[in-house]
Amino acid sequence: MVMRLSYLFLLPALALALRLAHGAETVQLATYYEYVPWFVPGQPSAGLNARLAGKLNSLSGGRYHFESVYIPRRRLDVLLQNGKVAIVVPWVHPRFFDDPGRTRYLWTGALMNDESLVVSPRAAPLEYNGPDSLRGKRFGAPSGHRFPDLDPLIAAGEITRVDVPQIKNALQMIVSNRRLDFTIVDRSTLDALRNDAFMDPALLHVASRPRTASYERGILVPLDQPELYRFLQGAVDALRREHNWLAPHKRLPDKRAVTADK
Template identity: 85%
Template sequence: MRLRYLALALVLALRLAHGAETVQLATYYDYVPWFVPGQPSAGFNALLASKLNGMSGGRYHFESVYIPRRRLDVLLHEGKASIVVPWVHPRFFDDPGRTRYLWTAALMDDESLVVSSRAAPLEYDGPDSLRGKRFGAPSGHRFPDLDPLIAAGAITRIDVPQIKNALQMIVLNRRLDFTIVDRSTLDALRNDPFMDAALLHVASRPRTASYERSMLVPLDKPELYRFLQGAVDALRNDRNWLAPHRRSSEHQAAPADR
């Protein structure tokens, strides 16, 4: 009898999985704490996918994936794939009025920092204070406040594969004067064996005030949005849901050759 019930439960689970709508939980951050290349179950994005799958009751199946920013913009514009983008803010997607996409409540708060070498520290006092400097930034990432100065040649932007590369170059005094990094990422990278955080200087004034990281949902997915909004409300009541991954991600490092 017990085996029969187990068999029925397995059949039901398979049916639910088969009928579930697959949703790509897409991040364009291919570094800790958000995503760990080669370790699909590690990082905040994978943890969020697992949490959402447990909450959906088989209605949705969320897959944690990395998609480069330029490709992600194309996919969102085409509207053909079922994609949700967590860990982002409306200004990252030119949507200050929140009219191009649906936006959930915040998953977490963060802030943007200006980081330079301790040997040549920079203090930040608005974009103009960065004139004449060399700026390392991950390819495809946007910085609306700095882009006019970059376009005018007042700031030299040097694209790097990921933020970790920019921080390493600053530590080694190679070609870069500063980079922009979020506090969540910097905290996760402090114990990276390939980077000595003691050689970095964080400007006393953040580039931005504290801001919310939410989930972007396409306008044509109102039912999915309602589910995600309820899920975020539940997660916000559990202040420690990220704590285990927050601690473990501090000891994760992306491959040195990336």
């Protein structure tokens, strides 16, 4: 009996040893947000995506190794469609990936809540009253990002979309009073950018009505990864109980200059 009990206690350790012997499965934790608070170019350990990768690695017990990576949106769509790389996408909502019924992908619970805001120059402020209130305006948007509520008006030429490399570029153009009437920014990103040297919040106007109600940011998991999904769902539940893991860390200066005309 004693030997049997000792064997049972050793089973978890043996399982972990076997996992380590075979090597952890590498999973790309891919974000298409190349800006704070999600990702800091040139500083792979900074940003919420890298912090999440570290948390998931600690929780996985050697089973998975999550790598924080930036992948442009169009490239990310191709990788998800091909299914040849182990990849998951955090910080997203089903409507970002045309999956309102949650049938194309598996979706974890929320990592955090957010909301989408309409931001314009203080010198020419816009109030948002639905997509029609933006007719005739020039809209700065990161290349590859989708806006289902605005896309029909953009396709009809009633809103002029100006693609920019990052949301930071659009905000820079707005504070400089250059060529844009508005942009769409999530509150989490706007809060993270308020202390950047390029941006004077006094020159920005945030519409009193958000573009969206509060929404959840979770993790997209391909349908053919049910075991990985189960781990991630449990990890998200654990992180939700750790209330301060998303608290801002001291941010390092951005080493890469970004210009509005890049």
